[in-house]
Amino acid sequence: MTFRLEGRGLGCERDDRWLFANLDLTVGPGEMLRVEGPNGSGKTTLLKILSGQLTEHDGELRWGGQPMRRSRTTFLANLLYLGHAPGVKAALSPLENLAWYQALNGERGSESARMTALDEIGLCGFEDVPVGQLSAGQQRRVALARMLLSPRPLWVLDEPFTAIDRQGVAALETRLQAHVVRGGSVILTTHHELAPMAALRRVALGVS
Numbered sequence: 170m171t172f173r174l175e176g177r178g179l180g181c182e183r184d185d186r187w188l189f190a191n192l193d194l195t196v197g198p199g200e201m202l203r204v205e206g207p208n209g210s211g212k213t214t215l216l217k218i219l220s221g222q223l224t225e226h227d228g229e230l231r232w233g234g235q236p237m238r239r240s241r242t243t244f245l246a247n248l249l250y251l252g253h254a255p256g257v258k259a260a261l262s263p264l265e266n267l268a269w270y271q272a273l274n275g276e277r278g279s280e281s282a283r284m285t286a287l288d289e290i291g292l293c294g295f296e297d298v299p300v301g302q303l304s305a306g307q308q309r310r311v312a313l314a315r316m317l318l319s320p321r322p323l324w325v326l327d328e329p330f331t332a333i334d335r336q337g338v339a340a341l342e343t344r345l346q347a348h349v350v351r352g353g354s355v356i357l358t359t360h361h362e363l364a365p366m367a368a369l370r371r372v373a374l375g376v377s
């Protein structure tokens with residue numbers, strides 16, 4: 170199966186206002202799709218549709234050439250979604266958060282792999298501190314560490330650079346590009362300007 174996500178004629182209406190309509194897009198192995206647009210243009214809404222969380226919309230999604238209603242289970246098994254909020258448990262440490270997240274996804278993982286991921290993401294020395302005591306950028310890094318552990322090919326990332334310092338942004342961009350070069354796919358929103366890369370496509374919302 171080719172891990173390609175396709176949207177045909179996508180549309181979503183909120184409060185009698187069309188955020189977007191008749192939108193066609195596709196992302197497959199080795200490709201990155203950036204969803205652009207001003208605040209309120211529907212970027213998060215589109216990412217929720219593309220990650221299967223929001224099913225009330227116009228148009229059709231296909232995964233691996235099959236309609237989503239038939240391929241949803243394999244689609245979800247291949248998806249890593251990181252939302253707008255870090256989505257971490259404040260009472261748990263970074264190590265415990267990663268173990269909890271992996272357990273939720275049916276992935277066993279190992280303590281040493283989790284330590285390595287936290288080290289790589291810049292949280293060395295904070296592995297056992299309750300996440301609620303970490304800074305906003307550090308909490309975001311805990312969420313981003315999931316990417317380093319995940320074998321899943323399709324990453325859908327809503328504003329992954331939020332609260333991350335300049336050095337962290339550069340490291341994260343390198344990580345995203347490496348995932349794409351290895352044959353993975355990335356769909357993301359960001360207000361940060363990405364470094365040019367051949368595999369980058371764009372879809373713009375909120376432009377008339």
Ligand SMILES: Nc1ncnc2c1ncn2[C@@H]1O[C@H](COP(=O)(O)OP(=O)(O)OP(=O)(O)O)[C@@H](O)[C@H]1O
Pocket residue numbers: 183184188206207208209210211212213214215
């Ligand atoms: N569940 C909902 N019910 C009603 N309206 C909603 C709902 N979710 C989002 N909206 C509205 O849809 C519009 C688009 O929201 P969305 O979060 O997708 O925008 P965005 O482009 O991601 O914005 P930002 O750049 O500020 O994060 C907003 O006007 C929002 O109020």
